[in-house]
Amino acid sequence: MTDMSRYHRQTLFAPIGKEGQAKLAHKHVLIVGCGALGSSAAEMLARAGIGELTLLDRDYVELTNLQRQHLFTEADVENKTPKAVAAANKLATINSEITINHVVIDATADNMVNYVKQVDLIIDATDNFDTRFIINDLAHKYQVPWIFGACVGSSGMSFSIMPGQTPCLDCLLKVTPVFGATCDAVGVIGPAVQMVVTHQVTEAIKILIEANQKLRTQLVLFDLWHNHYQQIDVSRSKQENCKSCGVTPTYPSLTYQNSTKTEVLCGRETVQIRGRKYPLESLESKLAQFGEVQANPFLVSVEIDSKRLVFFHDGRAFVHGTNSIEDAKKIYYQVVG
Numbered sequence: 474m475t476d477m478s479r480y481h482r483q484t485l486f487a488p489i490g491k492e493g494q495a496k497l498a499h500k501h502v503l504i505v506g507c508g509a510l511g512s513s514a515a516e517m518l519a520r521a522g523i524g525e526l527t528l529l530d531r532d533y534v535e536l537t538n539l540q541r542q543h544l545f546t547e548a549d550v551e552n553k554t555p556k557a558v559a560a561a562n563k564l565a566t567i568n569s570e571i572t573i574n575h576v577v578i579d580a581t582a583d584n585m586v587n588y589v590k591q592v593d594l595i596i597d598a599t600d601n602f603d604t605r606f607i608i609n610d611l612a613h614k615y616q617v618p619w620i621f622g623a624c625v626g627s628s629g630m631s632f633s634i635m636p637g638q639t640p641c642l643d644c645l646l647k648v649t650p651v652f653g654a655t656c657d658a659v660g661v662i663g664p665a666v667q668m669v670v671t672h673q674v675t676e677a678i679k680i681l682i683e684a685n686q687k688l689r690t691q692l693v694l695f696d697l698w699h700n701h702y703q704q705i706d707v708s709r710s711k712q713e714n715c716k717s718c719g720v721t722p723t724y725p726s727l728t729y730q731n732s733t734k735t736e737v738l739c740g741r742e743t744v745q746i747r748g749r750k751y752p753l754e755s756l757e758s759k760l761a762q763f764g765e766v767q768a769n770p771f772l773v774s775v776e777i778d779s780k781r782l783v784f785f786h787d788g789r790a791f792v793h794g795t796n797s798i799e800d801a802k803k804i805y806y807q808v809v810g
């Protein structure tokens with residue numbers, strides 16, 4: 474039996490109350506991406522008592538993450554723990570009374586659909602628009618609200634997308650310049666991340682307790698360094714002929730076949746290759762001939778000629794130390810044969 478006193482200050486807050494708290498306990502939220510935005514959103518939602526959280530992320534913890542990604546530690550860097558796993562482990566020590574699932578995959582239309590169907594809300598904590606457009610289409614197809622969030626430098630923005638009511642991401646992009654649409658190389662400060670998460674999680678709680686009349690219907694934009702705050706009314710940007718949220722949707726991002734896509738990861742000097750699934754145990758012995766191998770239950774990595782290759786269960790590999798797809802593939806095939 475849950476000891477409700479842990480939520481005392483939240484139930485004392487009249488708009489939530491005991492009734493709202495009871496609703497939260499029966500809700501399930503999918504958090505796509507478990508970096509700066511995702512780990513903080515997950516922490517706030519876990520502390521707030523959301524009954525079930527599913528954390529989805531493709532990456533593992535690196536030293537450059539610790540400046541702004543709250544749930545991670547130096548031990549996670551040392552062990553190359555996948556972010557979704559590290560976050561879930563930490564959250565379990567914060568709130569053991571909720572269910573927390575971790576999924577180490579690169580989000581695609583195919584592998585996300587089953588998660589989307591099970592949840593009440595999706596939090597966008599990704600760093601790329603390919604994934605956001607997949608979320609946008611899945612959310613509209615299965616009528617699940619989702620909350621867009623992005624940040625760069627000292628700026629951030631957020632908008633809550635309610636299928637059938639608000640404009641969708643595609644509609645929004647046609648009327649408002651949205652940053653993050655290109656590869657950003659200007660860095661980011663921790664407070665900007667937290668400000669976006671604050672907006673996302675507040676709206677999430679409103680949606681989950683069905684306080685619909687209190688939802689923020691405007692796009693929020695800010696720049697903490699330059700002291701700029703803005704809310705933009707985008708209600709008229711909803712397009713009747715939109716392929717994602719219009720009257721006859723075709724959900725273009727769900728039909729796009731990208732299962733063999735090789736891509737350069739934004740600002741990371743890393744190429745992601747989707748290849749064959751190799752059993753990690755057999756890779757571990759095979760890679761030993763090339764250099765020092767590091768392994769955990771989720772990945773195997775090896776360093777070769779100042780490049781690091783990391784192989785995951787789902788057939789993906791990262792080649793760190795290059796932005797060249799050609800170079801990355803060359804070393805990848807040299808290793809896997």
Ligand SMILES: [Zn+2]
Nearest residue numbers: 641644715718
């Ligand atoms: Zn739309």
